[in-house]
Amino acid sequence: MHEQTLAIHAGYDKDAMGTMAVPIYQTTAYEFRDTEHAANLFALKELGNIYTRLMNPTTDVFEKRFAALEGGAAAIGTASGMAAIFYAIANVAEAGDNIIVAKQVYGGTTTLTGHTIKRFGIETRYFDVTDPSQIEGLVDEKTKLIIFESITNPSIDVADIDAIVAIADKHSILTCVDNTVATPIICKPLAHGVDLSVHSTSKYTTGQGLALGGIIVERENLVEKIKGNDRYYHFNEPDASYHGLVYSDLHLPLFTLRVRLALLRDLGGAPSPFNSWLHIQGLEHLPLRMKQHSASALAIAEFLEAHPKVKKVNYPGLKSSPQHYLIEKYFKDGMASGLLSFEVESREMAQKIADSTEIFAVVVNIGDSKSIITHPASTTHQQLSAQELISAGVPGGLIRLSVGLEDTQDLIDDLENALA
């Protein structure tokens, strides 16, 4: 089936009530047929609903639909994108281990990897996403995961996915891409051999800034890379917290299953059924919206590129972009999503421009139907030191735009007035 059909139907069997719209199963728990049924569910002899911290029928439709769009074997929803990223790390790394992360990542991912997980004894080693060969020198036997973004937020770099995967596969290390900005519509990293993708579904998935959410998707046959691989002994040895279950012996997508059975069970960052329902509504028109976001962002990037006050425009959809060849290789139909950034002379000028727009709202979000202007150095990246700002590619004069779905000419006029 084609993408637009999957976006509307995948993962949903109209239930006994025949409802066209996916119902919101707003419940905490589920009745078992009897105690034996309950015991079978807990022992994974049968699969079924136990408690909404572990699974929920509305969330299940969302997970299946998202996995279908991303081209993965299975997915697991979380309460936010940050929860998804943390669980992807915590599912493989523990004290004494290290992970390798692109320098150009979302601010929350930078603080998570640079500070918070350090307190759990997990070390992060950074590489420049524009030079994947740096990964080679960072790998050792304790390396558990390589994390990067397919399009970076906010420096707007495009990853050379094949180059990263080649090094990771050579060392049998799992790769995880944050595909939030590209969305499954524009980029399908799992088809390029990436093992896991994570998304903040708070962004383009709802598409209207309606609900927080995150998701982890795992590729088909991931067990082949994990079974017998000493790096991932947790999956190959009996899990004492789950009466000796060996994940790599199961004929089920094992990475997301372990997030569910161990991490959601113990850490509890589960999505609310209502938020999953909002995400399902968003997916229905995600393919249509991404076309419009991309077309409008390209027109705005071309306008900014020609403007005398603009020093530099970062948008890989531009023919002049040094990364244009990467979107031709990895992205669909030349689309490059709705996120772009541009640089003006100074921090003061950037703040003045952000304060002067009328349609573009000063907000720290992306992927909304409503256009957004952000000054990263004073907001999303404020907690980063001057050194971290430079290495994350966020100079003081940088402005980020999330181009929404308003009329393109109105958005250009708004920027023209603010730049005057």
Ligand SMILES: *Cc1c(COP(=O)(O)O)cnc(C)c1O
């Ligand atoms: C927003 C965002 C996140 C964090 O997601 P939340 O849902 O806000 O927790 C992670 N990665 C990227 C690329 C994002 O844009």
